[in-house]
Amino acid sequence: MRDRLTELLGTDVASVSDLGSSHSWTLHRASLADGREVFVKAAGDQAGVFAAEAAGLRWLGEAGPGTPVPDVLAADDRMLVLPWLPSSGPSREAAERLGRELAALHTGNRPDAYGAPWDGFIADLPLDNTPDGRGWPRWYAERRLEPFLRLGARHLSPSDVRLVERVMADVEELAGPPEPPSRIHGDLWSGNILWTDGRAVLIDPAAHGGHRETDLAMMALFGTPHLDTVLAAYDEAAPLADGWRSRVPLHQLHPLLVHVALFGASYRGSLVDAARAALG
Numbered sequence: 031m032r033d034r035l036t037e038l039l040g041t042d043v044a045s046v047s048d049l050g051s052s053h054s055w056t057l058h059r060a061s062l063a064d065g066r067e068v069f070v071k072a073a074g075d076q077a078g079v080f081a082a083e084a085a086g087l088r089w090l091g092e093a094g095p096g097t098p099v100p101d102v103l104a105a106d107d108r109m110l111v112l113p114w115l116p117s118s119g120p121s122r123e124a125a126e127r128l129g130r131e132l133a134a135l136h137t138g139n140r141p142d143a144y145g146a147p148w149d150g151f152i153a154d155l156p157l158d159n160t161p162d163g164r165g166w167p168r169w170y171a172e173r174r175l176e177p178f179l180r181l182g183a184r185h186l187s188p189s190d191v192r193l194v195e196r197v198m199a200d201v202e203e204l205a206g207p208p209e210p211p212s213r214i215h216g217d218l219w220s221g222n223i224l225w226t227d228g229r230a231v232l233i234d235p236a237a238h239g240g241h242r243e244t245d246l247a248m249m250a251l252f253g254t255p256h257l258d259t260v261l262a263a264y265d266e267a268a269p270l271a272d273g274w275r276s277r278v279p280l281h282q283l284h285p286l287l288v289h290v291a292l293f294g295a296s297y298r299g300s301l302v303d304a305a306r307a308a309l310g
Contacts, residue, residue: 080105085237086146089237115227131229133263136245140210141212150236150237194305206271220249248285277308279308
């Protein structure tokens with residue numbers, strides 16, 4: 031590992047500490063001979079996962095100055111290297127800043143279409159990022175809900191599947207006012223928000239051109255510190271369309287289907303509740 035890291039970064043590696051694993055890759059902290067500390071993801075056979083993550087971070091960074099994502103120091107098929115960012119406790123000031131910066135990310139330098147020009151992943155599951163100039167509702171139903179409903183169907187009852195299919199059939203009516211595509215993180219649960227040095231930095235994206243309400247709904251799914259402060263600052267900077275809170279369950283269906291596919295029936299109840307709430 032040290033040799034590969036040295037080759038990628040062009041500097042010697044003084045030490046490497048193991049930090050455990052996540053999905054099918056391992057996590058590490060490395061000290062470099064030039065004094066820098068870096069965070070490393072490494073895997074043996076996950077071709078495409080790290081390239082997608084690196085592309086997503088760089089693409090999110092193109093939204094404008096101050097975008098809250100780390101720089102990509104190096105990446106190839108088997109390794110991703112980012113700066114080491116020391117964690118700190120979340121504060122209301124940092125949450126307010128996150129709300130403003132997330133609003134700027136979503137509304138700055140918008141993409142031309144939903145999707146992205148690279149093959150995506152969420153965890154280590156493939157995501158269909160095929161760009162599409164149609165409206166968001168059908169793109170969401172066809173590229174995010176339908177594939178993961180197929181993957182998770184073995185953990186669901188036939189009536190559960192039909193319930194999600196009803197949401198897919200009615201998605202145009204459920205989706206609210208049309209929105210132009212935004213650069214979104216795509217997997218913005220609290221574990222992918224790193225609080226560091228008075229701000230929040232977004233990591234591990236499943237980035238693509240999507241609906242900005244998706245990121246906000248994901249933040250609410252598993253709880254985010256000071257979420258009310260984040261949302262208030264966001265809405266002040268980039269006001270949300272009327273009824274956005276009622277659409278949160280619709281946007282949560284995709285991550286819940288991902289969890290059903292990855293972890294089984296333990297997420298079935300949450301999925302069914304979200305589908306029923308999305309249908310009103």
